[in-house]
Amino acid sequence: MSGVVVCALDDLLPGAAARFVVGDRAVAVIRIGDDVYAIGDTCSHAEVSLSEGEVSTDDRSIECWKHGSRFDLTTGVPDCLPATQPVPVFVAHVVDGRVVIDVETSGGAA
Numbered sequence: 001m002s003g004v005v006v007c008a009l010d011d012l013l014p015g016a017a018a019r020f021v022v023g024d025r026a027v028a029v030i031r032i033g034d035d036v037y038a039i040g041d042t043c044s045h046a047e048v049s050l051s052e053g054e055v056s057t058d059d060r061s062i063e064c065w066k067h068g069s070r071f072d073l074t075t076g077v078p079d080c081l082p083a084t085q086p087v088p089v090f091v092a093h094v095v096d097g098r099v100v101i102d103v104e105t106s107g108g109a110a
């Protein structure tokens with residue numbers, strides 16, 4: 001398994017997002033329960049950090065605070081305008097209590 005350790009699972013607040021830079025990519029890492037998701041941190045509509053948006057644990061999405069498009073954490077697809085393009089989704093694992101993100105491989109939740 002490849003990837004980069006970004007933090008301990010316990011460092012992530014459940015139902016919240018945190019921003020990390022992995023390689024040359026800004027990544028929003030979201031914890032819901034013991035599941036971890038990683039998506040591109042920059043909104044596909046404009047240069048806005050998605051990790052500053054609100055996480056919905058019910059439908060596993062994150063809302064861009066600027067204009068309200070909600071991005072699915074497993075597909076990166078926005079549910080409404082103004083964003084029309086998905087953001088990248090990365091493989092996220094929890095290994096021995098540490099969060100590992102692989103920005104070289106597209107994927108979904110661990």
Ligand code: FES
Nearest residue numbers: 043045046064067
């Ligand atoms: S900047 Fe994110 S929806 Fe407009």
